[in-house]
Amino acid sequence: MKAANYSFILVLLLHGPFVWAQQKVIFHSLDEVYTYADSHSTTFRNAGQQATLAKYQTLAARLGQWNLQGRTTFTLTDNTKLNTSFIPAEVFGGPAGTFQPVTFGQKYQSNVTFAPQIDLINPYAAALVRANKTNEQLVAVNNLLDKKAVFESISAAYHNILSYQRQITVTEKSLANADTLSTILKNRQQEGLARGQDVNNGDANRLTVKDKLQQLEVQLSQQYNSLKLLADIDSAASVVIAPSEKDKQSGPDFSLSANSDLLQRQSEWQTKYQEATLRADKRWLLPTVNLFSSFGWQQTTNNHFFDSSSWFGTSFVGLRLTIPLLPEASKIASVKYDRVNLQIAKNNWQHNMLQDRINNNQLELDYQKAFKSYRLAVDIESLRKDSYYKNLAIYREGLLSATDLINSFDDWLNSSLNTVALQATTEYAKSKIILSNTIK
Numbered sequence: 001m002k003a004a005n006y007s008f009i010l011v012l013l014l015h016g017p018f019v020w021a022q023q024k025v026i027f028h029s030l031d032e033v034y035t036y037a038d039s040h041s042t043t044f045r046n047a048g049q050q051a052t053l054a055k056y057q058t059l060a061a062r063l064g065q066w067n068l069q070g071r072t073t074f075t076l077t078d079n080t081k082l083n084t085s086f087i088p089a090e091v092f093g094g095p096a097g098t099f100q101p102v103t104f105g106q107k108y109q110s111n112v113t114f115a116p117q118i119d120l121i122n123p124y125a126a127a128l129v130r131a132n133k134t135n136e137q138l139v140a141v142n143n144l145l146d147k148k149a150v151f152e153s154i155s156a157a158y159h160n161i162l163s164y165q166r167q168i169t170v171t172e173k174s175l176a177n178a179d180t181l182s183t184i185l186k187n188r189q190q191e192g193l194a195r196g197q198d199v200n201n202g203d204a205n206r207l208t209v210k211d212k213l214q215q216l217e218v219q220l221s222q223q224y225n226s227l228k229l230l231a232d233i234d235s236a237a238s239v240v241i242a243p244s245e246k247d248k249q250s251g252p253d254f255s256l257s258a259n260s261d262l263l264q265r266q267s268e269w270q271t272k273y274q275e276a277t278l279r280a281d282k283r284w285l286l287p288t289v290n291l292f293s294s295f296g297w298q299q300t301t302n303n304h305f306f307d308s309s310s311w312f313g314t315s316f317v318g319l320r321l322t323i324p325l326l327p328e329a330s331k332i333a334s335v336k337y338d339r340v341n342l343q344i345a346k347n348n349w350q351h352n353m354l355q356d357r358i359n360n361n362q363l364e365l366d367y368q369k370a371f372k373s374y375r376l377a378v379d380i381e382s383l384r385k386d387s388y389y390k391n392l393a394i395y396r397e398g399l400l401s402a403t404d405l406i407n408s409f410d411d412w413l414n415s416s417l418n419t420v421a422l423q424a425t426t427e428y429a430k431s432k433i434i435l436s437n438t439i440k
Contacts, residue, residue, distance in 0.1 A: 023234070023236060023237050023238055024237065024238045024239075024240065025233055025237050025238070025239050025240070026240045026242055027158075027240070027241050027242070028242055028243060028244040029243060029244060030154075030155060030158050030431060033158055033227070033231060034151055034154065036231055036233070037150065037151070037154055037231035037232070040231060040232045040233070041150065041230070041231055041232045042232055043147075043150050044147065044150075047143040047146060047147070050139055050142075050143065051136070051139055051140060051143060054132070054135055054136045054139040055136060057132050057135065058129065058132040058133050058135075058136055060132075061125070061128045061129045061131075061132040062129055064125050064128065065119070065122055065125035065126045065128070065129055066118050066119055066122075066125075067117075067118065067119040067122060067125065067290075068116070068117075068118045068119075069116065069117050069118070070114065070115065070116040070117070071114075071115050072112070072113065072114045072115075073111070073112070073113040073114075073115075074111070074112050074113075075109075075110070075111045076108075076109075076305055077108070077109040077110075077111075078107065078108060079105060079106070079107050079108070079109065080107075082103045082105040082107065083103070083105060084101050084102070084103050085101075085102050085103075086099040086100070086101055087099065087100050087102050088100070106300035106301060106302055107301070108299075108301050108302065108303070108304060108305050109298065109299070109300050110298065110299040110300075110305060110306065110311075111296065111297070111298050112296065112297045112298075113296040113297075114294070114295045114296070115292070115293065115294040115295075116292075116293055117290060117291060117292040117293065118290070118291050119288055119290050119291075120289045120290065120291055120319075121287070121288055121289040122288045122289075123283040123286040123288070124280055124283045124284055124286065124288075127276065127279050127280035127283050128280050130276045130279070131273065131276035131277050131279075131280050134269060134272045134273045134276045135273055137269045137272075138266070138269040138270055138272075138273050141265050141266045141269055142266065144262055144439055144440070145262050145263075145266060147439055148260075148262065148435055148436070148439045150230060151435050151439070152432060152435060153230050154227065154230045154231060155428055155431040155432065155435065156428060157223050157227040157230060158241065159424040159425070159427050159428040159431070160223045160226075160424065161220060161223045161224060161227065161241045162241065162243070162424050162427070163420060163421050163423070163424030163425075164216050164219050164220040164223060165220065165241070166420035166423065167216050167417050167420055167421065168213065168216045168217060168220065169420075170413070170416045170417055170420060171209060171212055171213040171216060171413070171417070172213060174209050174409075174412075174413045174416070175206070175209045175210055175213060177409065178202075178205055178209045178210075178409070179206060181202055181392075181405070181406070181409060182199070182202040182203055182205070182206045184202075184392075185198050185199045185201075185202040185402060186199055188402075193398065194402060195402075198402035201402060201403065201406055202402070202406065205406050205409065205410070209413065224239050227239060253430065256364075256367070256430065256433050256434070256437075257360075257364060257433075258360035258361075258363040258364055258433045259360060259436070259437055260356060260359065260360055260436035260437065261356050261440075262356070262439070262440075263355050263356050263359075264349060264352045264353045264355075264356050266352070267345065267348045267349035267352045267353075268349055270345045270348065270349075271342065271345040271346055271349050273345075274338060274341050274345045275342060277338050277341075278339060278342055281331065281334045281335050281338050282335055284324065284331045285324055285327075285331075287321055287322060287323040288321075288322045289319060289320070289321055289322075290319070290320040290321075291317070291318075291319055291320075292317075292318050292319075292320055293315070293316065293317040293318070294314075294315060294316050295313070295314075295315045296313065296314045296315065297311045297312070297313050297314075298311065298312050298313075298314070299311045299312075359436075360436065363429070363432055363433050363436060364433065366429045366432075367426070367429040367430055367432075367433060370422060370428075370429045371426045371429075373422050373425075374419070374422035374423050374425070374426045377415065377418050377419040377422045378419055380415050380418075381412070381415040381416050381418075384408075384411045384415040384416075385412050385416075387408055387411070387412070388405075388408045388409055388411070388412045391404065391405050391408040392405060392408075
């Protein structure tokens with residue numbers, strides 16, 4: 001029994017680290033998150049299914065332009081009571097003026113019929129092939145737009161996580177400084193050089209920093225949950241964002257220029273799709289040529305089904321020309337709708353060409369704006385830090401009030417938090433430009 005228990009414990013020890021490793025996901029760069037989402041995200045899996053569905057629709061249209069049909073019929077008939085005819089009896093050597101009942105026909109009949117047909121000319125069905133091929137390209141561009149939107153959301157969550165991680169680091173250091181400041185105020189009170197209110201303000205300041213740290217930790221967890229949802233990561237998994245040194249050292253690059261054209265490409269293929277649809281619907285009035293045929297085999301007998309009696313074959317082949325003579329209201333309406341939708345698509349195409357140019361310009365401006373603000377924030381933080389330590393020295397000399405010292409400490413903390421937040425904003429703005437240029 002003890003040996004069995006030891007074996008069970010050994011199995012747990014061997015499998016424990018493996019299970020833990022499965023529940024921990026570590027990302028060292030934003031590209032690694034993209035790669036994970038590309039293979040796990042429901043959005044991208046559905047996009048693949050939509051592309052496959054569009055291909056199947058094209059295949060169905062290719063087969064539909066021939067409209068190949070074939071129907072096989074197999075019947076077994078048991079004539080349980082055949083028709084009776086009356087023949088003059090004198091034919092059979094009987095007395096004149098009388099009739100002899102005679103039964104004609106075969107009791108058992110077996111029939112096999114195969115009737116294939118195919119459209120040789122079908123302008124409408126042929127035009128649908130081109131419309132469906134255009135729809136494949138439209139679906140592909142729509143999927144790229146969805147991918148870009150998801151990746152931008154992932155990038156936002158990723159950089160928010162980096163921002164909160166850095167803010168937590170800053171706040172932890174500030175909490176240590178706040179503890180030191182509170183101790184200094186208490187020591188000054190014991191020396192009779194500080195008021196009780198100053199000590200209370202110091203403690204309140206320390207508790208405020210501690211509360212800020214708690215709030216940041218909660219916000220960090222919320223961003224991790226957002227990332228899990230966007231990338232379809234198991235909710236029970238522990239996700240860690242730990243940028244590599246190479247990723248940390250990637251600085252600004254103002255040579256980057258946004259050149260996304262997805263919106264106008266979407267409108268271009270939407271326009272082509274509407275043109276193809278209009279072309280197909282306008283062909284409803286054109287004639288179709290159909291080749292039809294029938295091949296049959298029949299066996300009749302009075303013995304039983306499938307006896308040794310011979311099978312007799314019949315067949316025919318023909319051409320059918322179909323020309324619509326009366327206009328269908330639904331077809332006429334479809335052509336009208338197609339013309340309106342085509343004009344709307346052309347208008348959207350022109351607008352989206354402008355929208356792409358403006359969006360690209362806006363991405364570049366956002367990047368420059370964020371970096372310039374970050375660069376100034378770094379200088380401000382340095383000045384706030386220097387001011388605090390100088391004010392601390394002046395306070396110790398009794399030349400500055402505790403309130404001014406605490407305010408100086410808060411200014412330094414806020415400027416530090418603003419600096420790391422702007423750093424993440426700059427990195428996010430840069431990632432959006434990279435996304436706009438790579439997702440084509």
